[in-house]
Every structure is written in C-alpha cells, then in structure tokens.
Amino acid sequence: MRRLSCVRTRPALGKIAAGGDHTCAARVNGTVWCWGDNTWGQVGTGVAGGVQTTPRRVPGLTGVTDVAAGDRSTCAVAEAARRVWCWGSDADGQLGDGGGTPATVPAPVPVTLPAGTGVFQRVTIGRAHACAHTDTPDVWCWGADGSGQLGNGPAGPATAPQRIGDLGIGVDAGGDSTCTTSAPVTCWGDNSSGQLGTGDRTDRDVPTVGALGELRGSPFVEAVFGWTGPLLSGVAVGDDHACAVDATSGAYCWGSGADGRLGTGGTADSDVPVLTRLLPGPATGVTARPAAGALDVGWERPSETGAASLATQLAVAIAPDGLTASCDPFASAAPTAANSCTVRDLTGGRRYAVTVGVGNAAGVTFSELAYGTPRPGGGGGSLPITGAGLSAYLLLAAVLVAAGTGVIVLVSRSGPRRRRA
Incomplete structure (x- = not known):
C-alpha cells in the first residue's frame, strides 16, 4: 500500500x-x-x-x-x-x-x-x-x-x-x-x-x-x-x-x-x-454570400498583427435571437491562411449578422458587421456551437480555443436590444 x-x-x-x-x-x-x-x-x-x-x-x-x-x-x-x-x-x-x-x-x-x-x-x-x-x-x-x-x-x-x-x-x-x-x-x-x-x-x-x-x-x-x-x-x-x-x-x-x-x-x-498595438487590427471587407443553408464568408486579413503573429481567424454568424454558429479556416489538421470559410447548418431565409474574429496570443479583435441570408436547403437549422437542443432560456458561454487563443462567445436568450452607451 x-x-x-x-x-x-x-x-x-x-x-x-x-x-x-x-x-x-x-x-x-x-x-x-x-x-x-x-x-x-x-x-x-x-x-x-x-x-x-x-x-x-x-x-x-x-x-x-x-x-x-x-x-x-x-x-x-x-x-x-x-x-x-x-x-x-x-x-x-x-x-x-x-x-x-x-x-x-x-x-x-x-x-x-x-x-x-x-x-x-x-x-x-x-x-x-x-x-x-x-x-x-x-x-x-x-x-x-x-x-x-x-x-x-x-x-x-x-x-x-x-x-x-x-x-x-x-x-x-x-x-x-x-x-x-x-x-x-x-x-x-x-x-x-x-x-x-x-x-x-x-x-x-x-x-x-x-x-x-x-x-x-x-x-x-x-x-x-x-x-x-x-x-x-x-x-x-x-x-x-x-x-x-x-x-x-x-x-x-x-x-x-x-x-x-x-x-x-x-x-x-x-x-x-x-x-495599443497588442491585438491585431480588425479584418476588413467582410462579405457573406448566400448558399444552401449556409453563408460563404470572406474577408481581408489585417496588415497590423499586433504583438504576436496571427493564430486564428474565426467567422461567426449571429441569428436575431442571439444564437450563433461559426467556421474557422485555421481549425483543420493542416491550417491554412485562407481568408474565407463557410458557416453551415443555418436556417434558409433567415437574416444573419456576420463578424470575423482575428486573434493572436493576446486576444481577438472582431470586425465590423456584414449581413447575409442563406438560401433554403442544406439541412439548416442546427447550431454547431450552441447545440440544436439548447433551451432559448439559457445564457451560454462557449469558450472556443484556437492556437492558444481563447474566444468567449456569449449567447443570449433573446434578440438584441438596442442600447447606447
């Protein structure tokens, strides 16, 4: 013993x-x-x-x-x-x-x-x-x-x-x-x-x-x-x-x-x-082209990478009720520097706000919003980040870790409320 x-x-x-x-x-x-x-x-x-x-x-x-x-x-x-x-x-x-x-x-x-x-x-x-x-x-x-x-x-x-x-x-x-x-x-x-x-x-x-x-x-x-x-x-x-x-x-x-x-x-x-030059600059020229139950998102990488090299690029599609889905071109087994990815499993005919997060070892900067509406089809409706069965009454914090960079995604139970600081 x-x-x-x-x-x-x-x-x-x-x-x-x-x-x-x-x-x-x-x-x-x-x-x-x-x-x-x-x-x-x-x-x-x-x-x-x-x-x-x-x-x-x-x-x-x-x-x-x-x-x-x-x-x-x-x-x-x-x-x-x-x-x-x-x-x-x-x-x-x-x-x-x-x-x-x-x-x-x-x-x-x-x-x-x-x-x-x-x-x-x-x-x-x-x-x-x-x-x-x-x-x-x-x-x-x-x-x-x-x-x-x-x-x-x-x-x-x-x-x-x-x-x-x-x-x-x-x-x-x-x-x-x-x-x-x-x-x-x-x-x-x-x-x-x-x-x-x-x-x-x-x-x-x-x-x-x-x-x-x-x-x-x-x-x-x-x-x-x-x-x-x-x-x-x-x-x-x-x-x-x-x-x-x-x-x-x-x-x-x-x-x-x-x-x-x-x-x-x-x-x-x-x-x-x-x-300060700690985080990278935001991605620019964000586009969200409609596809069947999906959005093909493209963007321009920032010229300013901040205090460290880029570690992740993440496109996030946000529904009117606050639920989100994402795609990450760096997440594959052989990461690429591609400035595009496809957010899948979306609901056709529903308008989504899209933002692109660009991150280094210090954190993530999100781009200005673009908007897109997926075409019907493609098996849309499930949400790979939040899970299709998640109750709309929960506040979910999903922590996405990519190349050592933590991205905190907050999912609200209701639609956005226009509030000015």
Whole structure:
C-alpha cells in the first residue's frame, strides 16, 4: 500500500502593490507584509526610519482583502467590517483618519465613513492622495488636492474621506490624477500631459467624462446584445498617462507617450484614448454570400498583427435571437491562411449578422458587421456551437480555443436590444 504524506505550504499571495520605494503584499490568509524604504513609516512596522530589506508582517491587521502603496504611504482594506487602514506619511492628509495626526504614522490607523454609507471594497493611492469605492458603489477620496485629484471641486485637500459620487467600481489613482471606468472613462486631477483623456490639457477638479478617441465597442457584442459602447473591465493610472482594458476590443492608453508608454509603436503624446498595438487590427471587407443553408464568408486579413503573429481567424454568424454558429479556416489538421470559410447548418431565409474574429496570443479583435441570408436547403437549422437542443432560456458561454487563443462567445436568450452607451 502506498503511503500518502502531506506537506504544509505557505499561503499564496492575493494582491501585491508597489509604491514609490516600498512594496506590500496581501496574503490569502488575510495578513499584509511590507518591505523597502521606511523613512515615513510606510512599511507599517511601528517604527519609522531606515529600510526593511525582507518582508515583514504589518501587525494588527487581519482579514485583508486589498492593499495599495503610494509614494510615502500604504492603505489596506481589512476585517469583516471592510474598513480601510492607512499608515506612513500624513503630510497631506493621505491617511484619511481626519485626526490631524503627525506627518509620520508608522502603524495602521482607521479610515472611517459616515454611518449608513456602505463599506469599503477596494482602495487605491496616488502620489499623496487616496481613493476607495464602497459597495453602494460610491467613490470616496482624501489627501492632497493641488491639481483637483480629489474630485470634490475647489474644496481643497481633505484629511477625511470626501464622497465624490456613484462612479462605478473600477477606480485607480496615480500621480495627481484619478480615473474610473464609468461612462466609459471618467477622470479628474492633473492633466498636464493629457492623462485625463479629455482632448485637452486642462486640469479638472470634478469627475469629467473623457473623449472616446479610438475607444470602441465590439461588433460581436453589438450583434448579440445590442450594446454599442465599450465594456471596460479595468483602468490603471500612472504619473502622467493612463490605460484602460476593454473586455472585447483590447487595451487603450492616453497621456504622455514618452518612452513608448502608450504602446502605439511611437512616443507621441495623446490626450484621447488610442489603441495599443497588442491585438491585431480588425479584418476588413467582410462579405457573406448566400448558399444552401449556409453563408460563404470572406474577408481581408489585417496588415497590423499586433504583438504576436496571427493564430486564428474565426467567422461567426449571429441569428436575431442571439444564437450563433461559426467556421474557422485555421481549425483543420493542416491550417491554412485562407481568408474565407463557410458557416453551415443555418436556417434558409433567415437574416444573419456576420463578424470575423482575428486573434493572436493576446486576444481577438472582431470586425465590423456584414449581413447575409442563406438560401433554403442544406439541412439548416442546427447550431454547431450552441447545440440544436439548447433551451432559448439559457445564457451560454462557449469558450472556443484556437492556437492558444481563447474566444468567449456569449449567447443570449433573446434578440438584441438596442442600447447606447
């Protein structure tokens, strides 16, 4: 009989944050560990000064779910009550405890919200200000306000949280600016390099909706759900540039382009979002020629392949009720670079929207929509992706994996609803 033995493993990291000259990590067991420069007490060991060259646990904090590090301070969301605790420099009120504490606080102090205003979910820190969002979901900010980075108008710096408004759950602070993923990108604060994405270089002291620039939604999502705007899943703010990720169309950046930080292949600044060269460009010239129970789909490959070579091309036909079928010229045993394939098993006389997904190792870009109506015949009516017997009341996520690229296809239970962002 084989003998089994157990090995005790250390708890994994749940979140890591790098500040100006220090680093902190939250483990999945709810503890926080910090290391690096401790001039301002930002390592949180209870003593300010010197450096901490190895990770050391921050005492007194349990149940930590998020941690953020700024230039000279650190904050964490901790305990069942979801309070924010901060430590380090409080020269600009960035610890948020409202108590007029000394400039250096080497141990965590609580950030308190007014009663009935929700509990904290996430915290983020810029150069000398901090913001957090609650479960309501409201955004609250505190600390320095020299460029309007708190978003509370001309009120100036604050040593306690100030409610900025219901701006969604994706908030990030960097330098002297702050952005959220609402509407679709809303920013405020320093705009000296165009990092607010508003199309100009004027600072804002209240949340301001940015320009769309090259930011666009996905034709696939439009065809299935009727949503024509971007679907941002996250935003990150640096000292003088910012980037956002759209769940369906790639990564976008704006602000200073020095050192190539916008990812466009150059170093020019942009005061509106521009598409990074991560994903391939979209296929163009998409056609959908009728066949018996099928559509013969053709397209032109993009000249821009993104950060890696093309790994897949996928044509998707979308019915008015949201059900889909597809064909992939790369899926055969001997993949070809053909820019055409036939989507079969469609219903004759029914109009389909068609989009082509072109992917590399980083993801997939979908083309603009084309339309086609199959001729009767050909045994149409079954749907090879969704399955002919699938109830129309289910929401199906079918993950198509081709050459290492995941394509998530969402199938709705009802027809598209025209909704504008």
